Amino acid sequence: MALVLEMDGIVQVFPLRGIPRVKPGDDLLELLTRSLEESGIALQDSDVVVITQKVVSKAEGRIVKIEDVRPRKKARLLAEELGKDPRTVQVILQESKRIVRKGHGVLIMETRHGFVCANAGIDQSNVEEGYLTLLPEDPDRSARRIRRKLEAATGKRLAVVITDTFGRPWRDGQIDVAIGCSGLAPLEDLVGTTDPYGHTLRVTQPAIVDEIASASELVMRKHSLTPAAVVRGLSYKRSDAGVRSIIRERRTDLFK
Numbered sequence: 001m002a003l004v005l006e007m008d009g010i011v012q013v014f015p016l017r018g019i020p021r022v023k024p025g026d027d028l029l030e031l032l033t034r035s036l037e038e039s040g041i042a043l044q045d046s047d048v049v050v051i052t053q054k055v056v057s058k059a060e061g062r063i064v065k066i067e068d069v070r071p072r073k074k075a076r077l078l079a080e081e082l083g084k085d086p087r088t089v090q091v092i093l094q095e096s097k098r099i100v101r102k103g104h105g106v107l108i109m110e111t112r113h114g115f116v117c118a119n120a121g122i123d124q125s126n127v128e129e130g131y132l133t134l135l136p137e138d139p140d141r142s143a144r145r146i147r148r149k150l151e152a153a154t155g156k157r158l159a160v161v162i163t164d165t166f167g168r169p170w171r172d173g174q175i176d177v178a179i180g181c182s183g184l185a186p187l188e189d190l191v192g193t194t195d196p197y198g199h200t201l202r203v204t205q206p207a208i209v210d211e212i213a214s215a216s217e218l219v220m221r222k223h224s225l226t227p228a229a230v231v232r233g234l235s236y237k238r239s240d241a242g243v244r245s246i247i248r249e250r251r252t253d254l255f256k
Contacts, residue, residue, distance in 0.1 A: 003219050009233055014041055015219040016228040024061040029149040032228060041230055043154045048231040050216040053164040053179055054126050054133055055227040056142050062134040063127065064091055082107065088122070091132055095120040111135060114247040115179060117166045139180025140242030147182040159183030159236065163213040176217035178209035178243050185239035186246045208236060209243060
């Protein structure tokens with residue numbers, strides 16, 4: 001069942017079902033193409049293909065067998081303090097620039113990409129027992145590679161968004177956000193336009209890639225084994241700036 005949103009026009013979100021459990025080395029283009037055919041969806045110009053980080057990471061071999069990890073002293077001390085597996089903590093440290101906060105059994109890290117999230121985005125959900133998944137080395141590059149392959153296969157102008165689930169510092173619960181994108185500008189720049197009351201907007205830049213990620217999660221769901229979706233009918237600006245371009249610099253970030 002597609003999700004239909006009333007915005008400036010009709011925006012539809014179609015889940016892509018039937019994608020099997022992904023293994024290292026799997027061809028995502030082949031899996032996506034087969035799922036599109038089984039779902040009865042023919043890609044159209046300006047469609048946005050949304051893919052979860054987990055399947056991208058698996059296909060790219062970004063998984064670690066826990067029993068192969070040898071924790072160092074810092075990881076063992078942190079693990080004892082937080083009640084975590086020292087091997088998992090070692091992998092978290094390896095994938096991070098620094099610890100932002102720690103406590104309540106949680107490590108908030110700044111990843112090598114610049115993302116601030118729990119455990120550097122590393123977890124054991126939706127992965128085989130005894131393994132950890134890591135974030136892709138370069139999610140924007142991954143999105144760009146997938147987009148180009150899909151465009152070559154379909155002859156359509158497309159965009160791709162790679163999503164992951166992040167917590168939020170001021171609210172309970174988690175939402176899906178974009179960690180990589182290609183083919184669309186990650187921000188919709190409304191600076192200089194006026195609102196319905198005639199006020200000039202000075203800082204308004206909706207993060208359209210995050211809105212796409214969250215809308216798509218409504219049809220993908222965490223427990224449904226539906227790791228991809230197609231968003232259709234959305235107006236956006238073409239760009240290959242990527243998600244990394246919207247990571248706030250430290251000098252302007254009041255919370256880093």
